[in-house]
Amino acid sequence: MGDRGKALVGLGVFILLVTFPLWGRLAGGQPVPGRDDLVYPDPAKATDCIEARDWMTANHMNLLNRWRDDLVRRGVTEYVSSSGKRYYPSLTKTCLDCHDDRDKFCNRCHDYAHVTPTCWECHTTPGGGA
């Protein structure tokens, strides 16, 4: 019957849409885009981050957010880490001292996970790198 064809075309289109993530692979033929390995800062500068690595991976944005309010608004100039060490709460002056390459330490993950923070619209890397 006439309508059967229409319905099957609709079904086909639906299946194509649902399996969209597959077609990029078939069309472009790219290899499995896995992550690069994590890069750690120069051990000469530091061997530990201010908090545990896993915690930092998951929560650094909230830590930075708190720091910005603490430092800019509340005048808090010290962050005491859970290990009791004291740090100056600043993205530019503390974090970027060790994580001194934005491509290596920031964008690598952000790009992969498609996260677009606005930090870099204003903040620079140490030495004024845009």
Place this chain on the structure above:
Amino acid sequence: MLEAAFRGGGRYWALLGFWGLLVALGLGAWGRQFTEGLTVTGMSQDVTWGIYIAQFTFLVGVAASAVMVVLPYYLHNYKVFGRMVILGEGLAIAAVLMCMLFIFVDMGQPTRVANVLLHPTPNSMMFWDMVALGGYLVLNLLIGAVTFDAERREAPPPHWIKPIIVLSIPWAVSIHTVTAFLYSGLEARAFWMTAILAPRFLASAFASGPSLLILLALILRRFTRFDPGEEAIRKLALIVTYAMTVNIFFVGVELFTALYSDMPHHTYPFRYLYLGLHGHDSLVPWMWFGAALTVVCVTLLLVPRTRNDLRLLPFLCAGVILAIWIEKGVGLVITGFVPNPLGRITDYAPTGVEVAVTLGVYGFGFLVLSLLYKIVVNVRERMIPA
């Protein structure tokens, strides 16, 4: 009830299409403003507010004016306004939406707009304006929907709506008062820092809003079977007359205070408006045109024979609206920035992008208004015995 908004002839759809076109134009222009920044506007470091905030100020008045039909109908049981009230509330809803959009498009960082509510600041009049406008929108939506639905079912409105209607009356006054306080609380700007600004705003609002309402009512009379009533229109015209007269009086009071005292910072803005200051006279033709329009309209409104002439009335109303639009939408905001704190004068004229965004916001407001009025008209037409 909502589906009634989509029941209409070709002319109605053409109207909706026209508003939709304006909205699309505005969206495109705003997209450019969003990506490039407010540099695409005519505003500057000296004149930091322009056509957006001016339109917002004008439209707050239109929104507040709904009180001029709500108050007589509900508090004084003035039945003549029975069919007009819902039109007033619809106009208020559309006007408040436009107000909010005008504030929104004026922001440098629109994505952070939620900060106003995330960090409430009671000492800022802008915070109160947001609260007042939001509350007024909710009140009018609720009152309009509930009372109109009751009317449609030929049932009495529920009792709980009464106190809410009473609340909406001072709320209407408050939205325009707070908007005036936004300006009049600034010691930096002599032109705005006048205690009579809020009364002036209200007087001009009660002239421009009801004028628009009369125009809309006349349009509905002409093109639909729904008639808000001749007597209601005449009463509104009387309200317009009183309000406009009071408005002229208030402006006169302002002029006297400024010119008789002859304090430089108080006279400069008026000279800029009506004579031109140091060669800056771009607003002068506007202002004199507005003044002449005001005089003509008020004179013709004061004479009962011309006021009650329903063929002349739409022109008088359009004149009043235009005169007040010039007063608030052109003169008031820009002139507050003249001269700047360092005594310099910067002229302002909106750019094409600004005008397009402004048209887009108006298009959206009138789209909403058309849909709301279509519902009213369709439902009412069905209720009229054939």
Place this chain on the structure above:
Amino acid sequence: MNVLVALGAAVGVFAAGMAGGALGLGWLFGVVIPGLALLVFLGGLAVKVWDWVSTPVPFRIPTTCGQQTSLDWIKPNKLENPHTGIQALGRMALEVLCFRSLLRNTKAEMVQGRRLAYRTSLGLWLGAMLMHWSLLVILIRHLRLMTNPVPAFVSFLEAADGFLEIGLPAVFVTTVTFLAGVTYLLARRFTNPQVRYISLAGDYFPLFLLLGIGLSGVWMRHFGKVDIAAIKELMLSLFHFSPAVPEGISPVFYGHLFLASVLLAYIPFSKIAHMAGIFLSPTRNLANNNRAVRHVNPWDYPVKVHTYEEYEEELRDKMVAAGLPVEKPLEKE
């Protein structure tokens, strides 16, 4: 009882996924089950659709509620009573995109105890619109974890959805509207006695699944942060047919994924198959043109017909003899 069964099932699914993740069954819950679920979903839906389209629709049975196309001077209602295929398409589009029939939901009331009046009840329509459209946006947004590089339309949608920078990471508008919609749809089944009476476990179960998926998603984004890069690695490897399960993915993710897998696999066998069924509803997708076009029964077989002419031919002499009138007189010999 129905509620408890459905809730228990949904919680059980989530717990199973969590346990699977915690016990290191990443392969089972991250690769095998989602893959099977997708196959069951697509295959099941295809079978279902095939079944539907194979069922003959001998009659035009659109349900209409407007003026039918007839004489020139009577204005037809093209969308309520479509006359052509295009008009039927328009009607379908309004139904599929705007849930138009839900707008007809009315509530009857006695006015002052003596007169019956109806009022529009928008709750169901609003709740359904919020839930379905938010879900669509959320699904498209999830493509950021399944594609690399991420297509522009996904980025755009994500940026628009997270326009209001509330919180960090920003709260998506659709997250809020989706949860609000699902919560309303659930609450409606609990509080409205008539709806509650007709609700079965199969009505509650998908809602609990959706709520569970939404809440676990919110948890992973805003509270118990998960390793998003590892999750993306897993998803990409799946879609590249070379599955690899990275270390360190939170059990909550496996709970989330198992919930989604169960929902996916459940669709073809449940009421959620309306996502395909709505297109094939004969009361909606047909043009009401019975009076203008002849529709022949598709399985019509040739019926042996004995016409009056043949009857008379056979019995003419007897009829004439009996004095009955005949159309064609007897031939004189």
Place this chain on the structure above:
Amino acid sequence: MEKKTRREFLKEAGTAALGLGWALPLAAAGCAPRGHNIAGSQRQWAMVVDLEKIQDPAVREAAQKACARTHNIPHIPDPQEEIQWIRVESFEHVFEDQIHGAMPPHELERSVLVLCNHCTNPPCVRVCPTQATWKRESDGIVMMDMHRCIGCRYCMAACPYGSRSFNWRDPRPFIETDAEGKFLSDFPTRTRGVVEKCNFCAERLRDGLEPACVEAVREVPGGEGALVFGDLTDPHSEVSHILRETPSRARRVTLGTGPNVFYIG
């Protein structure tokens, strides 16, 4: 009968409520903190500008340049979009309320450095709807939080000194860079759509340094003491000392904002 009383009640309630239309925001504004006075801040940084010494263009330029480089301030040629933290204006414009017809022209044409006054009772802080600008209690600096600002420009309308600038466009292309294309300072640049202004070099004060302009004018011959910075609440500070000993003026003091940049000479 009953109906009439209810209507009467409504009428009265309505009329009474009508009066509330203006009262609510007014009451709120009245309850709001009336700014901070010096006693409220633990300290109050202040600056004294020596009009005589800044008549030397080199001194003024040094101050402006140091400011721009320290804070990555863009140089936008269009004066209507220009960002200025510290700028040069003529005496007659800065002290418009203090000039009179008998003043000699050379007096009126004197150059004055103007910057944010870090008012004791700042109008910009009063009007900001998001607390993006506030008066810091620890030292009286009127701060600006670029993360919080929504770009409504209400503070610019409220500032009686024109000390605030809005980023009409992305400032980055207009910021001075070195040969490698790097900015001269690590101070964050701003994004389009936010308001900015002089912050008395809060970030340098934190490190125990003086504001950049104060430090820079000292390097210029004859510029020593052109700008003096210190704590106004400390009677032994240099600014307190100068203001006790020397006649001084400040901008638009009748407005009651309490400016903390003073002018001598």
